Amino acid sequence: MSPRSSTKETMAQALGDFFSSSPNGMTEEVIEAFGRIVKTKDGILPPRVFLEAVEHSPVAISITDTSANILYVNKSFVRLTGYDQDEIIGKNQSILSYKVTPVEVYKDLWNHLLDKKTWNGVLINSTKSGDRYLADLTVAPILGMNGEASYYMAIHRDVTEVHELENKVNNQKVLIESVVDAAPVSIAMLDRFGKVLLDNQAYKKLIGDMRGEEPAAVFLTYLNDVIEGGFDASANEGRDFFDIEVEYDPGEGSPPRWFSCSGVWMNSAGIGADSYFATHDDRHLLLVASEITIQKQQQEQVRANALRALMAEQQLLHSVRETLSGALFQLQGPLNIVNAALKIMERREGKHDEPLYQALVEIMHTGEKVQDVIRNSIPRQQQEAMAPVNLNEVIRDVLDLSTERMLKEGVVIDWQISKDLPVILGLQYGLRSAFKQLIDNAITALNEPGCKRREIVISTAPGEDHIELVVRDTGPGIPAEKRISIFEPFNSEWVNSPDSSGMGLTIAQEVALQHGGYIEIDPSYTDGCLMRLGLPLKVSASLLTE
Ligand code: FAD
Numbered sequence: 001m002s003p004r005s006s007t008k009e010t011m012a013q014a015l016g017d018f019f020s021s022s023p024n025g026m027t028e029e030v031i032e033a034f035g036r037i038v039k040t041k042d043g044i045l046p047p048r049v050f051l052e053a054v055e056h057s058p059v060a061i062s063i064t065d066t067s068a069n070i071l072y073v074n075k076s077f078v079r080l081t082g083y084d085q086d087e088i089i090g091k092n093q094s095i096l097s098y099k100v101t102p103v104e105v106y107k108d109l110w111n112h113l114l115d116k117k118t119w120n121g122v123l124i125n126s127t128k129s130g131d132r133y134l135a136d137l138t139v140a141p142i143l144g145m146n147g148e149a150s151y152y153m154a155i156h157r158d159v160t161e162v163h164e165l166e167n168k169v170n171n172q173k174v175l176i177e178s179v180v181d182a183a184p185v186s187i188a189m190l191d192r193f194g195k196v197l198l199d200n201q202a203y204k205k206l207i208g209d210m211r212g213e214e215p216a217a218v219f220l221t222y223l224n225d226v227i228e229g230g231f232d233a234s235a236n237e238g239r240d241f242f243d244i245e246v247e248y249d250p251g252e253g254s255p256p257r258w259f260s261c262s263g264v265w266m267n268s269a270g271i272g273a274d275s276y277f278a279t280h281d282d283r284h285l286l287l288v289a290s291e292i293t294i295q296k297q298q299q300e301q302v303r304a305n306a307l308r309a310l311m312a313e314q315q316l317l318h319s320v321r322e323t324l325s326g327a328l329f330q331l332q333g334p335l336n337i338v339n340a341a342l343k344i345m346e347r348r349e350g351k352h353d354e355p356l357y358q359a360l361v362e363i364m365h366t367g368e369k370v371q372d373v374i375r376n377s378i379p380r381q382q383q384e385a386m387a388p389v390n391l392n393e394v395i396r397d398v399l400d401l402s403t404e405r406m407l408k409e410g411v412v413i414d415w416q417i418s419k420d421l422p423v424i425l426g427l428q429y430g431l432r433s434a435f436k437q438l439i440d441n442a443i444t445a446l447n448e449p450g451c452k453r454r455e456i457v458i459s460t461a462p463g464e465d466h467i468e469l470v471v472r473d474t475g476p477g478i479p480a481e482k483r484i485s486i487f488e489p490f491n492s493e494w495v496n497s498p499d500s501s502g503m504g505l506t507i508a509q510e511v512a513l514q515h516g517g518y519i520e521i522d523p524s525y526t527d528g529c530l531m532r533l534g535l536p537l538k539v540s541a542s543l544l545t546e
Contacts, residue, residue, distance in 0.1 A: 062154045063142075068093040071151070080158055082128035093154065096135070098126040109139060116141050116149055122159065134160045185290040186259075188216050192283045206289075210250070216287055219261050222246045240264045245292070258296040259289040304400050311401075311433050317379050319503050322489040324378045328371060335367040386539060389426040391460055391467060392417050398436045399458075402443065409454070411443055416459040424467060425539045426515055434511035434519075437504035438471040438531050445475025445529060447496045452527075466517065466536045474528040483521050508533065515539060 054061055060077035064070050069092055073085055081088070081096060088095070101123045112119035118140040125135040137156040141149035180187055186203040188196045196203075196216050206215045223244060242262045249256050264286045269275065338360055345357050395417065406413060439456070446454045453474040460469050478486060485491055487509050492502030505519070512519040515535050522530040 059155050059157050062093065062156075064093055064152045064154070066149055066152065068152065080127070080133075080156075081125075096123075096125040098124040098132050100124050109137075113139060113141055113149065113152060116143060122163075123156075125156075132160075133158045134163050185288055186215060187289075188287045190216055190285040190287055192285070194220055194285075197284070203289075210248070215289065218248060219246050219259065219287065219289060222248075223261065223263075245296075246289070255293075255297075257291065257293045260292045261287065261289045263287050300400070304397070307397060307432065308401050310429065311436055314382070314429065314433055315503065315507065317382070318507050321378050321381070322503060322506065324374050326489065328374050328378075331367060331371055331374070335364065335371070338364050338367065384427045384429055386425045387428055388423045389428055389431060390421070390423050391431070391469060391535075392419075392421055394428070394431050394435055395458060395460070395469070398432055398439055401436065402439050405443060406456075409443060409447065411446055412453075412455045414455065414457045416457060418460050418462060421460055421462055421467060422537060424535060424537055426535060427511065430511040430514060431535075434508040434533060435469065435471075437508040438533065441504055441531075442471050442473035442475065442529070444494055444497050444500065445473050448476045449495055450476035462537075463534075465538070466534050469533045469535070470530060471533075472525065472528065472530045477526065477529050478521055480523065483523070487519075 055074050057074055058076055060080045061072075061074045062070055062077055063072040069090060070088055073081075073083075073088055077083075077088075078085060083091075083095075105121060105123065109119045109121065118138060120136075120138045123135045123137055125133055127133065135156040136159040137154060139152055139154045142151040142153055144150035180200045183200060184202060186206050187200045188203050189198040190196055194217065196214065203215060207213070210218065223241065223246065226244060226246075240263060244261050246259045246261050247256050248259065266284050266286055268282050268284055270282055342357070342360050342364060345354070345360070395415070399413070399415070405411075439458075442456045445451065446456070451474065455474045457472040458470070459472075460467060482493070486493075487505045489506045490502040491505075492498075492500040494500050509519050512533055512535070516539060517533065517535040519531065519533050522532060
């Protein structure tokens with residue numbers, strides 16, 4: 001007897017015991033199937049091992065005839081369904097149906113089996129006590145010697161909890177995605193190389209606004225400059241950051257946009273099989289950017305208004321000071337004459353009692369009293385301390401203040417500033433005021449007769465020991481004979497702006513001198529007026545202590 005036939009006999013006996021209720025003929029074919037399996041390199045594996053393995057398998061196993069009538073169930077099947085082996089054998093597998101699985105599913109199952117193919121799917125089953133559970137079922141045909149299916153074998157396990165868990169995770173994912181998507185702030189999840197893995201609707205809209213530029217890349221480039229020690233998305237030790245204001249310049253003349261950016265690094269567990277035992281944490285950056293352009297514009301508006309009011313007040317005070325000083329000066333002339341007349345009369349004897357002498361004394365006293373009153377009424381010059389000043393910011397502030405007027409009057413402005421202008425020590429308000437006077441004069445000049453084009457060019461250039469700020473206009477220019485007198489107070493010769501106080505250049509010159517600098521008109525420029533305001537890079541110590 002060949003080992004093969006002895007296996008068959010052993011199997012026949014074993015299966016005969018096992019499937020006590022099996023129909024005739026089944027044993028031969030099942031033995032044949034087992035015979036193909038149990039023949040190993042070293043000999044024969046006892047079929048009992050297979051039978052025990054099936055019987056004690058942790059998954060529910062059943063074997064049916066081709067009409068799904070149950071011939072065998074293992075212990076796990078009994079545990080899962082609640083049916084004893086005795087009561088279920090001979091019943092149809094449909095006994096497990098909870099009667100809610102769509103008929104198409106069963107059709108698919110049977111179509112596979114009729115095609116001699118394995119089917120896998122999920123059915124809603126019922127236990128003996130009527131409890132519903134979700135069965136992950138695999139059904140396979142067992143083919144006989146003739147190549148036709150003689151039996152079906154089913155393996156199924158309860159996946160109700162897994163399904164619940166999956167649904168919970170999915171629901172949470174949908175919930176989180178909806179919340180994140182509906183958030184009015186841009187949110188993006190980046191890997192440690194700065195690549196965007198997830199984003200929300202607001203972030204997607206931002207990509208459109210930035211014409212395809214990656215907003216995260218724009219923000220991180222800016223953050224790299226402003227975060228102490230630099231910001232490196234790929235660095236493992238990247239630190240969290242909060243509420244950092246980022247300015248984005250859309251270019252093409254559009255106003256800048258502002259974002260408040262926060263970033264939190266998160267450790268996520270790896271999902272690959274190799275991360276099951278070894279921890280492979282990956283770092284991700286949650287980047288949140290909320291637009292604060294409107295708040296910034298409002299702040300800027302408030303600041304500009306405050307600046308405008310302050311500068312108007314300073315100009316008014318300056319005018320009052322100059323007016324009262326002028327009045328003092330004007331009064332001094334007649335008083336000097338009265339004083340001289342009194343001196344002459346005093347030298348002539350007996351003139352003290354004359355009414356004219358008394359009247360002159362009275363005039364003199366009253367005049368001196370008026371002078372005192374005027375002197376005491378002169379508002380004191382506000383003392384401003386020298387502080388670091390960025391001239392480009394000063395120019396920007398003043399241009400902000402003058403934009404409305406320039407737009408209204410159709411003035412074209414060209415701003416040719418040097419970006420690497422050093423910060424100087426100076427009078428913040430004084431310099432703003434001086435520069436504003438120059439700009440106001442340039443705009444006013446463009447309204448004068450003889451103006452060809454309406455252009456103003458502003459430029460800054462760092463020199464060896466000073467910075468020069470140039471304001472050039474295309475107005476009528478200033479004739480050579482007036483290039484000194486125009487710096488005197490109340491000297492206004494505008495034809496179309498007769499109400500001008502004539503204090504602008506006086507103020508500007510005073511500020512230049514306070515810095516140890518200068519203000520001058522370039523005589524070689526003939527297309528209008530070119531004013532140079534020169535400010536020393538280092539203010540002399542004597543000016544600092546003043
Ligand atoms: P049925 O009339 O029995 O079947 C519905 C549709 O299935 C029919 O319209 C028909 O298209 C097709 N169909 C049914 N029997 C056959 C057949 N003999 N040949 C060709 N097509 C057929 N069902 C469960 O609900 N839970 C289970 O755990 C489960 N396990 C199974 C395990 C095995 C090994 C097999 C073979 C079937 C299993 N079934 C199971 C399917 C079960 O036999 C029934 O088909 C199903 O329960 C539907 O029963 P029903 O009485 O509602 O309708």
